[in-house]
Amino acid sequence: MTAHKREELAAPSFDETFSSEIAPLYRYLRRRVGPHVAEDLASATFAIAFEKWEDVDSSRPVRPWLYGIATNLMRHHWRHERRMLRAYARTGVDPAAVASAADEPASNAVAPSQHRELAAAIASLRPQDREILLLHAWADLGDGEIARALSISVGTVKSRLHRARSRLRNQLGSIGQSG
Amino acid sequence: MVTRDDLELLNDFRLDARAPDEDTVRRIYASATNRRARREPGSPLALLRRPRLALIAAATALVLAPAALAVGTKIVELFEGAPASPSVSDGFQTFNRLADTTGRAGFAKSSPHAVVDKAHGVMRVQTSDGPLELWTAPNDQGGRCWFIDFADDPLVGQAQNGWGGCDSPPDKPESNIAWNNFWWLQHPTIRVVDGRVYVKAATVRLGFADGSDATLPVVNGFFLGAFGRDARLERATALDDTGTAVAVLERP
Numbered sequence: 001m002t003a004h005k006r007e008e009l010a011a012p013s014f015d016e017t018f019s020s021e022i023a024p025l026y027r028y029l030r031r032r033v034g035p036h037v038a039e040d041l042a043s044a045t046f047a048i049a050f051e052k053w054e055d056v057d058s059s060r061p062v063r064p065w066l067y068g069i070a071t072n073l074m075r076h077h078w079r080h081e082r083r084m085l086r087a088y089a090r091t092g093v094d095p096a097a098v099a100s101a102a103d104e105p106a107s108n109a110v111a112p113s114q115h116r117e118l119a120a121a122i123a124s125l126r127p128q129d130r131e132i133l134l135l136h137a138w139a140d141l142g143d144g145e146i147a148r149a150l151s152i153s154v155g156t157v158k159s160r161l162h163r164a165r166s167r168l169r170n171q172l173g174s175i176g177q178s179g
Numbered sequence: 180m181v182t183r184d185d186l187e188l189l190n191d192f193r194l195d196a197r198a199p200d201e202d203t204v205r206r207i208y209a210s211a212t213n214r215r216a217r218r219e220p221g222s223p224l225a226l227l228r229r230p231r232l233a234l235i236a237a238a239t240a241l242v243l244a245p246a247a248l249a250v251g252t253k254i255v256e257l258f259e260g261a262p263a264s265p266s267v268s269d270g271f272q273t274f275n276r277l278a279d280t281t282g283r284a285g286f287a288k289s290s291p292h293a294v295v296d297k298a299h300g301v302m303r304v305q306t307s308d309g310p311l312e313l314w315t316a317p318n319d320q321g322g323r324c325w326f327i328d329f330a331d332d333p334l335v336g337q338a339q340n341g342w343g344g345c346d347s348p349p350d351k352p353e354s355n356i357a358w359n360n361f362w363w364l365q366h367p368t369i370r371v372v373d374g375r376v377y378v379k380a381a382t383v384r385l386g387f388a389d390g391s392d393a394t395l396p397v398v399n400g401f402f403l404g405a406f407g408r409d410a411r412l413e414r415a416t417a418l419d420d421t422g423t424a425v426a427v428l429e430r431p
Contacts, residue, residue: 039207
């Protein structure tokens with residue numbers, strides 16, 4: 001019965017998954033660490049996925065698993081991410097928007113003050129809380145998906161997300177208000 | 180008074196971060212899948228590894244090598260027309276597979292495919308990490324495909340390790356020169372410059388941010404050089420065989 005059910009589900013191939021997930025994953029990573037590191041992280045994420053593809057549980061969604069890999073790789077770039085956010089907050093020019101090596105035009109527009117303060121607020125979060133908040137906001141993962149991605153309980157996801165959002169709101173103070 | 184939700188603010192933050200372009204997708208796919216090929220020596224991809232993509236180049240005039248040598252590039256050998264080895268042909272076959280993949284991903288409705296049996300060598304450049312080779316093949320949309328690789332890379336078991344791509348329609352370029360100037364993690368001390376000249380030219384003169392320059396030959400519209408990690412290309416000037424500038428491109 002189980003085998004029959006699995007056959008009906010017809011798990012996507014690596015290529016199909018790559019095709020559907022590369023754009024959102026890259027964009028998520030790029031929002032966090034800029035184009036150069038995003039490309040390296042996306043490459044490494046899919047390299048690991050490719051190597052382990054035959055071991056993937058085809059009965060479960062692959063997306064949380066992919067973001068779990070990416071999150072583990074991101075840990076090595078937490079400091080880099082925080083430095084970029086602080087630089088953004090300080091100067092108004094976002095280092096994550098600099099040109100890529102392939103001559104992509106740079107975006108040097110000075111950010112609105114809200115974004116500068118938001119950058120500072122994100123940088124002030126605990127790395128683990130920042131991870132969950134951004135998976136929620138930018139990767140559009142639900143609590144259950146984040147829990148699977150990070151191998152933690154849904155309750156832990158909820159409490160960390162709550163803590164992250166509370167801290168973010170406190171840090172932002174009144175910047176989100178307009179009259 | 181209106182209070183914006185914190186998540187709403189977050190959603191607007193870096194909202195302009197772009198999705199990967201087709202070349203980036205190709206690089207990521209190739210990098211990811213080639214790592215597996217390394218572990219399986221018998222696979223068709225075993226001799227192809229290309230973590231990054233770029234343009235490619237070619238050369239005709241050995242006399243130009245000394246100028247390039249001054250900033251780190253040395254043309255060792257020109258082998259224009261040499262038939263591609265089976266492993267290089269495998270590389271172009273992979274381009275075709277990538278074209279199918281990126282097409283499925285919605286990045287290209289009709290990606291060009293290399294005419295593999297017409298693939299041939301162009302030139303070989305010596306770098307501190309070994310020889311870097313350029314290969315090219317026509318594609319089925321009237322453009323070219325190219326493949327740059329470390330021919331005997333110890334990092335991947337003395338196998339080929341490189342990158343490449345194909346001209347994509349429309350073929351009318353925005354500029355008469357295009358270049359790539361990048362490095363990658365596997366060869367961190369080298370910065371490769373490769374590019375295309377879309378008008379008739381004999382050489383291309385490269386100007387770097389530190390004030391140094393180098394001249395490379397242009398063959399069939401391609402040029403290639405390898406420099407030190409910090410070589411940031413600022414300007415490329417294509418010259419015809421009389422030394423007259425025929426095209427210029429500066430970093431935006």
